[in-house]
Amino acid sequence: MNIQTLSLDPRITVRKPGAPNPEGECVLYWMQRAQRALDNPALDVAVELGNELGKPVVAFLAPVPFHPHANLRHYRFLASGIPDIEEGLSKRNVGFILRTYPDHSLTRFCEQVCPAIVIGDENPLREAEHWRVRAAQDLKVPLWTVDADVVVPSRLLGKEHYGARTIRPRLQALLPQFLVPTKVVKARIPWNKPRTLHSLSAHDDFTAGWPLDRSVSPIEGWHGGTKNALRMLNDFVNYGLRDYPKDRNHPELSRTSRISPYLHFGHIGPLTIAHAVQAASAPAAAKQAFLEQFIVRRELSVNFVRYNSYYDSFECLEPWADRSFARHSGDRRPILYDEKQLEQAETHDPLWNAAQKQMVLTGWMHNYMRMYWAKKILEWSPSVASAYQRAVWLNDRYELDGRDPNGYAGIAWAIVGKHDRPWFERPVFGQVRYMSLASTGRKFDSKSYIAQIGNLERAHV
Ligand SMILES: Cc1cc2nc3c(=O)[nH]c(=O)nc-3n(C[C@H](O)[C@H](O)[C@H](O)COP(=O)(O)OP(=O)(O)OC[C@H]3O[C@@H](n4cnc5c(N)ncnc54)[C@H](O)[C@@H]3O)c2cc1C
Incomplete structure (x- = not known):
């Protein structure tokens, strides 16, 4: 697919238009919300572009302590997902650079690696959106972002929906176009820049010295990462899904998927979950009940936050x-x-x-x-x-x-x-x-x- 056609994909928002810099040395994926190497449409677009342009691909992840209300509990979970990102990207020949506050500047990193184009992922919360708007102003090369954490691209819904009743038919009409299997494509030109570009190892405690709320303790029983998310999904699909309609309103049984923290940190993608549920041997009514929550209710929430600027008041x-x-x-x-x-x-x-x-x-x-x-x-x-x-x-x-x-x-x-x-x-x-x-x-x-x-x-x- 050529670049012009690719840019018309409804999941993509062209934040800074223009042709990729022919002198650029790579395609840069600015990983923010979709912290995974599998079922990540933003990464897929970066790899596709890299292969089209004949350039290597590098993913840049730069956690910062500025997320409102985020504390040690959240950052510890985020950190526990990093080894899976690194391993998964390496299997796809994609480089991985972890930079953390105060060394988190995207523009400074661009000066070092000279990208032809930058691809980011989407997040409807206002702070993350603000960072993308700033990046589009500051970058010297094109910036595209990809709506990677929903099944149906949220901008296709156009406005704030009144409720499940109004959004459901719109989503159902668009599902055949978007709830489709995807291929895992590798970068043709591997990233082989020196590892010194890493400022940290994925296993270091990168929050040391951060101005961070440490009063909320990390949770020992929860470990982030794509592998753990897939294990939880597998357990749920095999043992919990069948009785989901009957058990889901029983807090004492706790038999729902408990996949929400992994979704929040982008350690697992929505297509992976939806496909696993569709392929399960559970009764059709159970699958439908789950997908109603997982697609209709979840994407209604994204729609609300994207189109209602008073979402937290x-x-x-x-x-x-x-x-x-x-x-x-x-x-x-x-x-x-x-x-x-x-x-x-x-x-x-x-x-x-x-x-x-x-x-x-x-x-x-x-x-x-x-x-x-x-x-x-x-x-x-x-x-x-x-x-x-x-x-x-x-x-x-x-x-x-x-x-x-x-x-x-x-x-x-x-x-x-x-x-x-x-x-x-x-x-x-x-x-x-x-x-x-x-x-x-x-x-x-x-x-x-x-x-x-x-x-x-x-x-x-
Ligand atoms: C007051 C209130 C606060 C909430 N706060 C959060 C929150 O901070 N983060 C969060 O992810 N969810 C929140 N929810 C929605 C819902 O309670 C959780 O997503 C769900 O309990 C997570 O457990 P699970 O993964 O086992 O869900 P499951 O029942 O297994 O469902 C799977 C996934 O579907 C989605 N989903 C399920 N139910 C809903 C729903 N009612 N609305 C939207 N999406 C849904 C979630 O992504 C969930 O992980 C809140 C709901 C209420 C009423």
Whole structure:
């Protein structure tokens, strides 16, 4: 495929147009979100271009301590994925350069390796988007970015969708074009520049000396990386998928895939997961239930963050929710907790406390509990605005998969009714859907869940 035709691929956004520099010595892949060597459309585009231009390909990964709410827990998980990236890229003849803060400058790296063109991946969060806009201004060669972490390129959806009901038919119409097998292509010209271009080994603790929040401990039981992600996927497809529709709302069973941290850090690609689920021997209804969450709900979240600039504040709400909250702004809130009490799981509600502890101790909370958890934060906070801000802060701080479009969409769903519909009017919540301790606790074996978290807590002491 020639370069002109390739640039028209709907997954690609041409950020800085122009012909690749004929004097360039390589094609540079600026790896940001898609931290993997397999099922990575951005890397595939870089390799295809390298082969077309007859140049080697090098991937540049430069972790920095500036991601809002990121702390030691997140960076440790990121770091544990690096050896798999290095190994996978080497199998594809692609070079790998890891540079870390304060030696993270893309433009400085370009001066050293002289690329013909730079390819990046996409991330709808505002800070990452800002870095790409800056890069397009600063680079002297073309910059393309590739939407590598969704099945259907998010820009094809064009605008913010109201909910699953409106986005589902659009996604389903586009799936035959994008949910297709891909080939693993190797770079024809191997990268053979001296290793001295590495400023670090993949195994070093690159956060040493960083101005970083170290108050949230890393999670010993979670190890990042593509190999671990594939193992989790395999286990889920063989043992969990069959009963997904029945078990997915049972926090005490914990039989969902738990693949979200790997997706968040880009250690596994969405096509790999969707293909594995489609090929599984599980009943069709189970596959459909999983793909509804994994494609429709997940890509609805990406759509929300990409097209609603208020995604991390209550102002992202729909007009019906705004009107409804205005009617209830003076409602009495009989129980109020401050941030510290919430963070330390010191509420009167044993189910909520268990959920909060699951997140703090394990870096992950079950979906059903996430819904309940956020709704109670609304009930126990002085205002909708403060509830939203507290939920974002706690979620981003403790969840390994936090700081993700899914997190903002989940919080928006629970607190301001985003992607939901108006329900019956009630105090504080207005028309936003309510969840009570009594009814939530009856839907699954909540005693068993609370007991499991209690055991976990004792094991941590
Ligand atoms: C208040 C709240 C906060 C949340 N915070 C986050 C977050 O920070 N990061 C995050 O990745 N998810 C978040 N979610 C969405 C969902 O709870 C998690 O993605 C899911 O629990 C992860 O577990 P799993 O991988 O076992 O999911 P599975 O059920 O096995 O699903 C597989 C994948 O599909 C996607 N998915 C599943 N359910 C949803 C959903 N409801 N919405 C969007 N995508 C979904 C996820 O990528 C998930 O990893 C939040 C939801 C709520 C209500």
